[in-house]
Amino acid sequence: MGEFHLKTERLIIRNWQDGDRELMHLVNSDEQVMEFFPARRNREESDATLDRIRDSINEKGYGFTPIALKDSNEPIGFCGLADATAESPEFEGLIEIGWRLAPQFWRQGYVTEAAKRLLQFGFDDMALNEIVSFAVHTNHRSTAVMERIGMKHDPARDFDHPGVPDTHPHLKRHVVYAVGCDK
């Protein structure tokens, strides 16, 4: 697979670099970013996740990729397409889109800009028929991104996330959004 590299007006979406490790740890451990996730990752666990995702992107040509500012190459978070099966068996064969951004970069439209470009990549370059996304039902900042990029809530597919432990019942219920290539 060649180097993963997409551009938008303000952003670069590329594969992981060693200089992104600090940002990856920040978004995996910051309380505000991780409000809707049951676990936090320490630096060692976060580094291991980055290595695993980077290898997978090199192999498959897609995955959760860093978003960097075009002018400085500074990473501000990640966004990407990934195999949804990893989240729940009912998503067998489907690709999801997801995102996480360092809080100082929230509310500037960066994720919406990156996600629109990734949907285009998914439909035009990967020839996908549908892309899904899901979030804890109270994660309105995330579902607002889904709506801004043209995804629609599909209540019939809402589910209790099997990876969320019973210690965190309020994080179990997930809403599912989807968009098709013929939108």
Ligand SMILES: CC(C)(COP(=O)(O)OP(=O)(O)OC[C@H]1O[C@@H](n2cnc3c(N)ncnc32)[C@H](O)[C@@H]1OP(=O)(O)O)[C@@H](O)C(=O)NCCC(=O)NCCS
């Ligand atoms: C979910 C998350 C990525 C959304 O970030 P965000 O900054 O709200 O989303 P966007 O980058 O699309 O920015 C949209 C906001 O920027 C504003 N904005 C400013 N300039 C803009 C522009 N040029 N284009 C679009 N929106 C713009 C919008 O009005 C909107 O603000 P609002 O929330 O006041 O309505 C972020 O909250 C996050 O990382 N959360 C924690 C991790 C998480 O929950 N991930 C999802 C798990 S399912």
